[in-house]
């Protein structure tokens with residue numbers, strides 16, 4: 802069963818996951834950064850410092866959190882770069898993984914990027930990050946270049962791309978910015 806969008810207001814979107822959890826996707830706020838950093842530090846060996854999240858908010862980048870049943874369960878940060886959108890950060894708290902939240906956030910980004918006229922989404926992923934690679938594969942991302950030693954000289958990054966088809970009749974603009 803697929804996730805079902807319940808409501809979409811400017812800046813907020815509510816979805817019912819197949820498991821019955823209600824998920825709110827809304828803009829990241831400064832006062833979320835403490836919780837976001839907790840997830841970030843557990844998810845990555847090279848976590849973003851809090852200031853990077855602050856800068857992303859201040860720069861007007863795409864910064865969303867997913868609240869599941871009232872808990873801050875994950876987040877996504879992406880930048881508009883001319884014709885493309887760069888997905889720079891995505892993490893889901895361990896307790897909330899494998900329930901469709903990562904997919905939901907990335908699908909919302911794809912919808913947003915398409916409606917805003919971007920021609921592709923790009924991201925880098927560690928070669929060893931099988932969960933993330935499986936998620937992106939499922940969403941039809943294709944592997945492009947390999948960046949040797951991209952992560953502190955120790956691990957290669959794969960550049961993944963999703964080419965976006967032009968906006969179709971059925972696309973609806975999302976309330977998220």
Ligand SMILES: CC(C)(COP(=O)(O)OP(=O)(O)OC[C@H]1O[C@@H](n2cnc3c(N)ncnc32)[C@H](O)[C@@H]1OP(=O)(O)O)[C@@H](O)C(=O)NCCC(=O)NCCS
Nearest residue numbers: 844891892893898899900901902903904926932933935936
């Ligand atoms: C990668 C990550 C964001 C996935 O989030 P998630 O909410 O658990 O993913 P979803 O539940 O939406 O999974 C969607 C699909 O991705 C694939 N997938 C996700 N996690 C997987 C895993 N551990 N093993 C295999 N496939 C996986 C599956 O195809 C899954 O669909 P299914 O559950 O119906 O089989 C999460 O594991 C995470 O936060 N990891 C640490 C941070 C990270 O690596 N971020 C990405 C950096 S590029």
